[in-house]
Amino acid sequence: MEGVKEIRRGTLQEQTFYEQVGGEETFRRLVHRFYEGVAEDPLLRPMYPEEDLGPAEERLTLFLIQYWGGPTTYSDNRGHPRLRMRHAPFTVDRAAHDAWLKHMRVAVEELGLSEEHEHTLWNYLTYAAASMVNTPG
């Protein structure tokens, strides 16, 4: 069956999460699907300063790749993530938080990861989204 490979005992835990879920391609699919949602979102779309969402898509992709143990291209280009600081110019309130996670949920589900991987990824995303809120209400 496609996608089913034998994994030798003892090798899996030596892989990063990034590798376990399929590497760059998986993160590109995730963030691409997420931005399809953002592009149609009346609250989130106006928050993005650039006309073209492509560069923002690339930044989030590279950040997540780095976070999960892949290449450090994000920091090579952008320096330390300092994500809360980088979100300070934007009003991240409860509604923005909920909309962000709504699009991310769709994107995560479409990856079709194992239950455990999906759970790990989703836990992180919900935690990170909560920590990005900078405006009450």
Ligand code: HEM
């Ligand atoms: C909670 C709701 C969130 C909202 C409304 C939001 C919104 C935004 C906006 C408007 C930008 C600017 C677009 C750009 O120029 O890249 C941005 C950038 C970014 N966001 Fe978020 N974000 C949220 C949560 C998160 C979370 C949870 C993460 C990480 C898991 C994240 C990671 C990033 C990254 C890596 C960038 C690019 C930073 C840079 O290098 O300049 N965001 N976000």
